Amino acid sequence: MLRFILRRFLETIPVLFVIATATFFMLRLVPGGPFTAEKAVSKEILQNLQAHYGLDKPLLVQYGNYLWDITPKKLAPWRLFADADRNGTPDFDLKAAFGVDLGPSFKYPNRTVNEIIADKLPASLELGLWALSVALLIGITLGVLAAMKKNTGLDYAASTLAMVGICVPTFVMGPLLVLLFALKFGWFNASGWYFASDRVLPAATLGLVYAAYIARLTRGGMLEVLNQDYIRTARAKGASETRIVLKHALRGGLLPVITFLGPAIAGIISGSFVIETIFQIPGLGREFVNSAFNRDYTLVIGTVLLYAVLIVTLNLLVDIVQVWLNPRLKFE
Numbered sequence: 001m002l003r004f005i006l007r008r009f010l011e012t013i014p015v016l017f018v019i020a021t022a023t024f025f026m027l028r029l030v031p032g033g034p035f036t037a038e039k040a041v042s043k044e045i046l047q048n049l050q051a052h053y054g055l056d057k058p059l060l061v062q063y064g065n066y067l068w069d070i071t072p073k074k075l076a077p078w079r080l081f082a083d084a085d086r087n088g089t090p091d092f093d094l095k096a097a098f099g100v101d102l103g104p105s106f107k108y109p110n111r112t113v114n115e116i117i118a119d120k121l122p123a124s125l126e127l128g129l130w131a132l133s134v135a136l137l138i139g140i141t142l143g144v145l146a147a148m149k150k151n152t153g154l155d156y157a158a159s160t161l162a163m164v165g166i167c168v169p170t171f172v173m174g175p176l177l178v179l180l181f182a183l184k185f186g187w188f189n190a191s192g193w194y195f196a197s198d199r200v201l202p203a204a205t206l207g208l209v210y211a212a213y214i215a216r217l218t219r220g221g222m223l224e225v226l227n228q229d230y231i232r233t234a235r236a237k238g239a240s241e242t243r244i245v246l247k248h249a250l251r252g253g254l255l256p257v258i259t260f261l262g263p264a265i266a267g268i269i270s271g272s273f274v275i276e277t278i279f280q281i282p283g284l285g286r287e288f289v290n291s292a293f294n295r296d297y298t299l300v301i302g303t304v305l306l307y308a309v310l311i312v313t314l315n316l317l318v319d320i321v322q323v324w325l326n327p328r329l330k331f332e
Helices: 002-029 043-052 059-070 094-098 113-148 153-167 170-184 196-226 229-236 241-253 255-278 284-294 297-325
Strands: none
Touching (some): 002 297, 113 153, 113 284, 113 297, 153 196, 196 241, 229 241, 241 255, 255 284, 255 297, 284 297
């Protein structure tokens, strides 16, 4: 297994290199620059700003310097959340853990990209965790019930709900939930990230779409497993249906769901951009959208790389769990 993990880790290096390179040069091809929207300044001040941020150097020199800054220079992951701020919230310190310096922000004076990520990432991670919990809880529950009650009203109802969840995108689902539960019933706030209840609507909006896919995959996987010989043997021995499902069938029936978790997690992470904008959540996704409009080169590239690392790491964890659930698979 160690060999498998090491090989997958080495495979991520060229992937991240290509992502960083493509993002760097694509940003430079976009019309305008980080100081275009600023109040008109003299040519001398503009030259001083460009010199301060290193934008006066040749493009390849800027590219080489940036690659050096984002290259890990040490490996101390235990220091990633070692410190805590005054509120007791762990800091996300990339420089202390890996020696990575994502550079200064062009739009936030006296702030670095590392500091912005440390400030905004916790909200995005919390949103993603809640959304994934909603997706797994609702999706697996509906899928198991639909498989146990095949071709009944419960099965048809679960399939209908799953199809609705697949067809309705998040940018439609979010406003609908706000209109119903925030404006009509007044149960939740329409936007914000101040109270525990503020997590409900954003997490539901992001999680329900993936709950629909998980429900369909769980139903299919469970139906296949429930028709296996060892399940019929368990029934012949007098085992209860609940015991059969929980002890014998669920582990094999969830294999399609585990496979789907890789792209699902990627979708939840990228989908947070829209959700954080709709619900005004002070997360990294919303900051990424703003940085793209502001031509904040370093913040855009830093955010893209961070999300890429998260997606690659979570996909690796999904592969490990998949093999653990099905020992017949091999680490290849």
